[in-house]
Amino acid sequence: DGRVLRAALLRAAQRRGLRRSSGRARLVVEGGTVRGVVVDGERIDADAVVVSAGAWTPDVLAPLDAGVEIAPQRGQISHFTLPGTDTTAWPVVLPPTGHYLLAFPGSRVVAGATRETGAGFDHRVTVEGQREVLDHALRVAPGLGTATLAETRVGFRPATPDGAPVVGSLDGHPEVVLATGFGAGGLTVAPLAGRLAAQAVVGEEPEVPLDEVSPQRFTPR
Ligand SMILES: Cc1cc2nc3c(=O)[nH]c(=O)nc-3n(C[C@H](O)[C@H](O)[C@H](O)COP(=O)(O)OP(=O)(O)OC[C@H]3O[C@@H](n4cnc5c(N)ncnc54)[C@H](O)[C@@H]3O)c2cc1C
Structure with missing residues (x-):
């Protein structure tokens, strides 16, 4: 965190x-x-x-x-909540897709993230970025389909050539x-x-x- x-x-x-x-x-x-x-x-x-x-x-x-x-490499990452589910002991999942899932105490699961080279300092959550994150997450963990999409954060990784x-x-x-x-x-x-x-x-x-x-x-x- x-x-x-x-x-x-x-x-x-x-x-x-x-x-x-x-x-x-x-x-x-x-x-x-x-x-x-x-x-x-x-x-x-x-x-x-x-x-x-x-x-x-x-x-x-x-x-x-x-x-x-x-240069900035934009990353969009989503937070889900699963009311009534204790996610404390859930594992970090690193499937071979480049995206990942991790859980926090408090019924929270995080899925991400996009790696958008050339996107500049654009703070928006984009439709394409959100779809990419959700597609990857649901492919690995379809049960997240009923979770609440709490927020999607945008960050800029400092990337060197x-x-x-x-x-x-x-x-x-x-x-x-x-x-x-x-x-x-x-x-x-x-x-x-x-x-x-x-x-x-x-x-x-x-x-x-x-x-x-x-x-x-x-x-x-
Ligand atoms: C979606 C996403 C997921 C990530 N997940 C992981 C992970 O799981 N593990 C991991 O190790 N890394 C992860 N990273 C990468 C990690 O966030 C970055 O590598 C790290 O934040 C870089 O730290 P930094 O302090 O160098 O730069 P930043 O965190 O970008 O901090 C630079 C700071 O400098 C400030 N600043 C800029 N210009 C000025 C100025 N003129 N005056 C004052 N302040 C200024 C900025 O506002 C910013 O707060 C992730 C990144 C993203 C986007």
């Missing part, structure tokens, strides 16, 4: 001193070096900036002309560390990616080699 996970991570980080500013951040670039960010009119100076803006990363990096290639994440410092800008490009696996790899980004910020040797995920692979040679 991404929302529960996000809330838990924020609480844990705040206990360790995180100060959270909400708003659209933009980089402060002075003399060719990134000096911090401005968020909602407030300037926050920093020795290093970690850019983890998902599919919006190219927008944040625009002032640096960094050439990092990340080679499918690999982007973690490490930017070529020519050691003060800018990227942690992005996680595609369909961001929840899974986030703990490791976060630690690797932190190691890059404080100048520690990364605990795994970053060559294959380095942002420097986007630098024209």
Whole structure:
């Protein structure tokens, strides 16, 4: 459950001193070096900036002309409720169709998801997307036909051309560390990616080699 996970991570980080500013951040670039960010009119100076803006990363990096290639891959995912049915112990189902089913406590089943490359930042639930999700779900679990369609959510996976994440410092800008490009696996790899980004910020040797995920692979040679 991404929302529960996000809330838990924020609480844990705040206990360790995180100060959270909400708003659209933009980089402060002075003399060719990134000096911090401005968020909602407030300037926050920093020795290093970690850019983890998902599919919006190219927008944040625009002032640096960094050439990092990340594009949104839209995903539509549906939540069903089954009143009176305890779904707590239901398994995760990964049929060989690319879609999946998983259950949460509270009579809730989730089915998804579309993988729409080239859809851009289009937040709509589309007829085609909804049909795809329902078709796949009902093929595997026809009993869901009587469930309530509670909601369909839309998200944007940050996709790179080679499918690999982007973690490490930017070529020519050691003060800018990227942690992005996680595609369909961001929840899974986030703990490791976060630690690797932190190691890059404080100048520690990364605990795994970053060559294959380095942002420097986007630098024209
Ligand atoms: C339908 C669907 C199902 C998925 N299921 C799974 C799964 O089961 N397991 C898994 O591991 N992964 C899953 N993923 C993938 C996962 O959600 C992503 O890989 C992950 O969210 C990427 O995390 P992120 O923090 O890099 O980017 P995001 O989650 O996209 O977060 C980036 C954030 O940056 C913010 N932002 C952008 N620009 C700015 C700015 N200028 N200033 C301030 N903030 C800004 C955005 O608003 C956003 O909140 C799924 C994705 C989708 C769409």
